[in-house]
Amino acid sequence: MSKKILLVEPAYKTKYPPLGLMKISTYHKMRGDDVTFVKGCSTRARNEFWDRVYISTLFTYTWKETVKTIKFYKEALFYASSNIYVGGILANILPDELYNATGILPVEGLLDDTKKLDQDDNIIIDDLPPDYEILKQVEINNFKYTHQDAYLGYATRGCIRTCAFCAVHKFEPFKPYIKISDKIKDISNMYGEKQNLLLMDNNVLASKHFEKIINDIKDAGFYKGATFGKTKKRRIVDFNQGLDARLLTEKKMKKLSEIPLEPMRIAFDDIKYKKTYIKAVRLAHKYEQRYMSNYILFNFRDTPEDFYERLEINIKLNEEFAKKPFNSNGARTIIYSFPMRYFPLNAKNRVVDTGNKYWNKRYLRGLQVILNVMKGSVMPGADFFYQAFGETPEEFKSILLMPDEFIMNRVKPNWQKIKERTKRLRPYVEKWRADYQSLSIKERKALIGILVHNKINNIHGSMIKNKKVIKLIECHLNAEDIVSKNRNGQKKY
């Protein structure tokens, strides 16, 4: 008899479709079951009867929303916990805590064992194609998953490394080869052809079958210059978890250049990999890789100075490549940097002290404000970079210490037309800079000591004796006022 199955993704923000739930959907539909997919807590869904409920989980900092969702559906099943299955990243990182909070014992690891979901057949769910159809069921209130036009899958699983800030090695053993062309065929047969290929491999370069994997990708129709459909849209391949710069040899880069990789993603997590990273990016340029999108981890063991240096390296590489394009049209490698803030693996929210003593709350907040203005990524142009982040690591830190309103409203309108960078600044920012630069090392320390907690109330209560420091603190207390007066033409500052 057909069963009623409910799939749930908690209502946290996410770009990528929930691959695990999509595979579970295929499995149940193969058995003739009736599958419904919802995002978040749906009262309508809760009022129905379900034979089974599957709930996915993602990052640990979505803890609150995830626990709320599990409890919500647990009530719907009259607390029949054995019919609720919870899996995914959070469930794997915090299984005991999740059990204590919800009474549900999470499903750990991949769906590669029939016992994990109490199956009465031999089907390995992890090997099944994802069901794209379910995604349409949650297209409400302007919400839509991206990458629906892409084959989603893996050509390898897991990773050979054990980076301290990453959980992959804890629950995915390394599997060096999956025949991706077969997976693509299965998806095409069931859900039609897709334009692009999105591979979620954690470390494909570590596979000894790397050449074979690239050949499989090409055989599946993803070779350089490949197009899709009648309108001949360009096909692209994206290894969205990034490639390991330490494993990128010339031979591998040459092979990678046979597929339409866009963007090529490499992590620059630690300044100690500076040489390796630069070598990898230069190799990419040599083999005419057009776009690169590189993760810059911060607030782990780094400093604001080396974070700045890593960003600046990308800016300098962009300049270097601009001088030697691939062709007469000026085509060259362009690197976009994506700063990514580190959160401890078991952090249950985003307000957490990582123990990094170089980044304080004020610096982190200041950087967040800069990145918000830039919508998360750092543009490749040098002028833009030095304007946004300062011309030296010291200046960068002084920008981070400014009031948020100053950071957001630093430059005059049409600043691009003003050649000299300092002349682009609003008068109150110029004044802030001058006042800050006039501080002695001791005074700077005193200022930072007051701002580190990033709490205006604390500032009110502090006993500040130094007049120069008081002046800068007053800017924090009156920032909104100063900015709006300047905007209205009352340039008090």
Ligand code: SF4
């Ligand atoms: S190389 Fe990447 S996937 Fe592998 S452990 Fe390190 S961060 Fe994780």
